[in-house]
Amino acid sequence: MPPPGTAPPPTQPYAAASPTAQPSPNTVADFLAAFGGDVEAAVAALRAHHPTTGAGISPIPSRPRRQRSGDHIITVTDLQKTYRMARQRVAALGGVSLEIDRGEFVALTGASGSGKSTLLQLIGGLDKPSGGSVVVDGVNIGKLSDAKLSRFRNQTIGFVFQFFYLQPFLRLTTNTEVPGMFARAPRKQRRAHAQALIDEVGLGDRSRHLPREMSGGQMQRAAIARALLNRPPILLADEPTGNLDSATGASIIELFERIRDEFGTTVVIVTHDDDLARRADRTIRLSDGRIVPQGVVA
Numbered sequence: 588m589p590p591p592g593t594a595p596p597p598t599q600p601y602a603a604a605s606p607t608a609q610p611s612p613n614t615v616a617d618f619l620a621a622f623g624g625d626v627e628a629a630v631a632a633l634r635a636h637h638p639t640t641g642a643g644i645s646p647i648p649s650r651p652r653r654q655r656s657g658d659h660i661i662t663v664t665d666l667q668k669t670y671r672m673a674r675q676r677v678a679a680l681g682g683v684s685l686e687i688d689r690g691e692f693v694a695l696t697g698a699s700g701s702g703k704s705t706l707l708q709l710i711g712g713l714d715k716p717s718g719g720s721v722v723v724d725g726v727n728i729g730k731l732s733d734a735k736l737s738r739f740r741n742q743t744i745g746f747v748f749q750f751f752y753l754q755p756f757l758r759l760t761t762n763t764e765v766p767g768m769f770a771r772a773p774r775k776q777r778r779a780h781a782q783a784l785i786d787e788v789g790l791g792d793r794s795r796h797l798p799r800e801m802s803g804g805q806m807q808r809a810a811i812a813r814a815l816l817n818r819p820p821i822l823l824a825d826e827p828t829g830n831l832d833s834a835t836g837a838s839i840i841e842l843f844e845r846i847r848d849e850f851g852t853t854v855v856i857v858t859h860d861d862d863l864a865r866r867a868d869r870t871i872r873l874s875d876g877r878i879v880p881q882g883v884v885a
């Protein structure tokens with residue numbers, strides 16, 4: 588997985604907040620402060636520095652596709668991204684246009700290096716495009732200042748990643764509350780909502796557990812609960828099952844379906860796995876930084 592590009596460097600080593608490390612609260616507070624308290628940007632930077640296991644997922648049944656509503660919550664127009672490294676230029680996205688409806692469950696698929704993560708990061712405002720535009724919930728996010736973008740992300744988008752990125756020293760309830768702290772939600776309210784979400788994702792009996800006391804699937808459920816804390820209308824997930832066994836991965840996809848059905852959340856996932864992608868309402872396949880027209884085999 589490549590780095591997201593524009594996230595500012597933290598002042599502490601990335602390893603300090605890895606799922607297994609045990610930093611002091613001050614270390615983590617400093618780490619988050621280096622990102623201006625923007626949890627998602629911090630997570631994106633961590634993600635860029637984490638090893639990949641490449642664990643696989645086995646087939647699960649597809650489900651009937653839903654009709655599209657035409658109420659677009661995400662509109663991407665002629666999106667381009669070129670990474671520049673020394674003298675090298677890598678064209679990661681070469682003009683992508685798409686629309687995603689409110690409450691739709693979309694899977695982004697394609698070969699390694701086809702631009703899936705880049706597209707997800709640009710939709711989530713974690714990186715800046717080289718050209719084109721991304722409109723999310725009526726807001727052209729390319730036109731927002733960094734501070735406004737950070738606030739917008741916190742309120743509008745929940746992020747879920749392959750390696751969970753829970754704070755290792757926080758118990759599940761507090762971990763789930765973290766986005767509410769940055770949104771300055773009243774303590775009592777965010778705690779009650781965290782507890783409701785923990786129940787919703789099936790971890791009601793694990794509230795006092797630290798991440799290291801949970802399984803991979805439980806940690807991913809916890810990360811999903813945390814992503815939902817600010818009631819975002821959109822959930823973006825990059826390889827959310829890539830680090831899980833096939834049965835656990837399937838249960839995570841079912842959880843996304845349930846979240847979409849119960850909360851009306853728009854869910855966009857990146858996955859290598861065509862069987863998991865078939866669970867989504869729609870699959871968008873990328874090849875060499877472009878969308879493959881439907882019916883064409885890439």
Ligand SMILES: Nc1ncnc2c1ncn2[C@@H]1O[C@H](COP(=O)(O)OP(=O)(O)OP(=O)(O)O)[C@@H](O)[C@H]1O
Binds near residue numbers: 589591670678702
């Ligand atoms: N920060 C970066 N700097 C330079 N090149 C990058 C960066 N991020 C991505 N790339 C390049 O952009 C292209 C698209 O990468 P991206 O991660 O979006 O693909 P992907 O489809 O998500 O791949 P994978 O499935 O392997 O994660 C690749 O060629 C990659 O090497």
